[in-house]
């Protein structure tokens with residue numbers, strides 16, 4: 001009877017370790033706090049109508065960002081715990097974490113940082129920027145987009161579910177290597193949570209990728225040939241192409257893992273005819289392209305920023321495009337470099353080593369192209385450019401270590417060592433994360449209509465760079481000393497401890513960098529009147545179409561769809577003079593909660609799969625189908641915005657803007673410093689409590 | 698609300714500070730690794746040595762392209778900064794020859810690396826035996842949960858978490874696994890790693906050329922006890938090796954089916970055990986145990 005009702009879920013599996021209880025408590029407290037604030041300020045409706053059910057890619061983009069940032073903090077907490085453990089756990093001391101708990105933490109860290117931080121930021125950026133860059137009002141399928149987003153949120157929920165409903169996190173490394181991830185060696189629910197979390201978020205990614213490919217291919221403004229697209233759009237297109245190619249493979253592989261675990265099949269087991277090596281191949285056929293899915297949009301961001309801040313077109317547009325396409329095609333044929341050490345013959349290893357070396361060519365071309373773009377430019381050094389200059393140095397180190405790892409005999413020594421870990425953090429932090437930071441400091445005025453605080457932004461940049469050096473230079477050296485990855489303890493005689501301590505200190509410095517980024521955004525909101533963008537949405541003298549709109553752009557993006565005649569479309573429009581708009585009717589998609597419902601049911605189903613609760617599986621799947629059918633009959637998913645209404649909106653807005661366009665001291669020298677921010681917050685808090693300001697919200 | 702203070706925008710000072718920081722970090726690191734075993738830079742074996750030279754060659758080539766690129770980047774950034782009175786706005790696009798250069802330069806360097814990489818990969822293939830006047834030694838390796846079992850078929854002895862090797866003698870490790878997820882066998886001072894897997898035999902050839910004790914481990918995660926799955930590789934003179942074999946063959950411990958069953962039970966941070974004798978069918982039976990579970994189970 002109990003089996004029928006709750007499957008394998010038992011009282012014993014409910015949270016009982018200190019960290020799961022703490023996790024449960026913090027989630028409950030956070031939930032209550034949010035609910036109280038929303039109720040008190042009467043914001044529930046606003047949240048639901050304006051945000052959660054929105055199909056506006058700009059709003060979905062921002063929600064991706066918020067979710068990704070939350071997960072960045074979660075994954076960052078993980079890494080501080082790991083590094084503290086490693087700093088302490090030498091010789092007789094065994095630190096403060098058990099081996100199992102430590103393994104769960106690094107699995108969670110890698111998992112969350114790749115799937116729920118990096119992917120979130122990249123999808124957030126693509127959502128917000130791509131439609132604006134190609135002169136589109138929305139996406140090929142707005143419904144698919146919210147669905148993709150909510151499935152991604154479902155993945156986040158699943159991956160943190162064990163905090164609340166029990167079980168544990170997988171302790172298998174972020175890719176759940178076989179046969180370690182099989183039932184025999186990992187009997188707990190951790191791997192099942194892993195499987196189902198990636199299953200639903202992976203489907204979300206596939207849907208999102210299809211949607212963006214369709215959007216980019218079908219919905220560009222008239223005149224924008226493929227070879228006139230902005231480079232960020234090119235990077236996104238290449239990235240999404242790779243994603244649709246490999247994510248279905250991931251989903252299929254996850255199914256096989258699930259079959260092995262739940263139904264007792266033998267795809268990847270050591271016994272019964274299974275072959276774990278097949279898993280290694282399959283997961284890396286997806287895994288290698290996945291890291292390039294992340295980096296290509298970042299390459300696009302840097303191309304935009306370098307060109308804009310040098311006030312020049314990119315030196316060789318075609319080289320950049322060919323470079324990005326080259327990287328994405330080659331990236332499909334290098335996966336074996338992740339396991340040269342599995343024992344393949346010399347020819348196979350040498351072939352994949354060669355392919356990997358070749359990939360370094362288009363990558364270097366992109367970098368050289370940026371240098372050539374700066375040459376004879378007139379360069380400004382606002383924060384986006386700082387992130388770019390920092391990126392090149394760190395990414396160069398990552399590229400050099402990458403090519404070292406691509407040489408099979410060298411890789412036999414470096415594989416699975418901390419040198420490898422330092423390699424991919426150089427590329428992922430230096431490339432993807434700095435790319436995202438570069439992107440938000442570049443497009444922030446577009447998102448909000450005011451610019452970011454420069455002063456705190458620079459401080460954040462320098463803390464990040466210093467913290468990175470402090471953490472990862474010792475990590476490279478530890479790798480050379482023979483330290484392997486994922487160690488929760490080591491002998492005192494190795495002499496590694498001082499280096500691990502430096503790494504931990506570096507982690508703290510990076511944490512200060514992150515705190516400063518939060519402070520920067522906070523300070524910018526506080527001073528938003530002074531920081532107001534008075535340039536009609538074009539603060540950097542931009543080159544691409546997104547800068548031709550108001551900031552933040554109207555929900556319909558463009559009052560009039562622009563005609564494009566060259567690569568830097570907006571730049572040439574400015575040169576030839578902007579035309580006066582002629583208004584016409586616009587068709588816009590209506591908001592919908594279908595994505596939320598389907599994702600909710602998919603999360604229920606996933607949870608039920610983890611714990612074998614058959615009735616819930618069946619019920620959820622039926623619910624998903626019913627939701628789809630109902631939606632299918634609903635023809636009323638669009639509405640028309642008449643030209644007149646648009647004219648009114650635009651005029652009201654122009655009026656509002658002109659009121660602000662006078663005598664604002666926008667000079668970055670006057671930006672609030674960190675200390676001034678702290679003093680301000682302190683005063684504000686005192687005032688808030690003493691004068692009972694909260695009554696007036 | 699902010700004070701008028703232009704200095705904070707001056708990149709120059711921040712740069713000086715940052716470079717000082719980098720220099721002191723380098724000095725500190727240099728000091729911290731003094732006298733420590735930097736395994737990959739202190740090769741103590743024939744294979745490790747060649748892997749080390751190859752690594753140095755690759756790094757050198759990469760730095761020859763990387764350092765000038767970075768220096769150019771920062772010089773260009775500085776020279777064409779907005780505040781430099783000499784910079785003017787331009788619509789300058791790269792000339793054909795510049796475009797050709799940015800493609801040809803990396804292509805050339807990658808060709809250089811590939812031309813060296815291809816034969817080196819064959820020469821240093823782990824399964825290739827090492828030519829030497831000395832008669833090679835075979836050691837059979839079985840990774841268990843979570844310890845290493847070593848069988849010396851010619852000497853008739855077995856050990857757990859410890860091996861002794863004669864200097865300048867080629868050693869062929871025949872490696873498999875039993876009831877443990879994929880693991881990896883690595884003695885960084887002697888040469889690169891290779892995975893061990895159930896139902897497979899992977900062959901790793903190494904040859905030590907300096908006397909000493911070297912740490913070995915599994916850098917591939919294989920479960921809860923993986924951190925403690927360490928062993929020592931002791932390289933000694935021929936005479937010392939023979940001495941050690943003799944002493945070991947007087948040990949009380951014998952590795953029969955029963956004591957092997959004990960070993961199969963998961964255990965963490967196992968102490969060293971020496972066996973004077975072992976069941977000769979053991980190694981083959983471990984492989985046969987998984988027979989039919991995958992194609993081509995005797996390596997590649």
Ligand code: HEM
Pocket residue numbers: 291292294295337338339356357359360363398399400401402403405406407411414415416420423424427428431432
């Ligand atoms: C010049 C370009 C690059 C080359 C030649 C290169 C080469 C390699 C090689 C050979 C490995 C496997 C090493 C091993 O496991 O022993 C590796 C691992 C890895 N690389 Fe790169 N890489 C490059 C760029 C990148 C970029 C741009 C990213 C991400 C944005 C990246 C992320 C990773 C990750 C995440 C891993 C390891 C994952 C793991 O084992 O958990 N790499 N790289």
Ligand SMILES: [Cu+2]
Pocket residue numbers: 287288334335337338
């Ligand atoms: Cu790869």
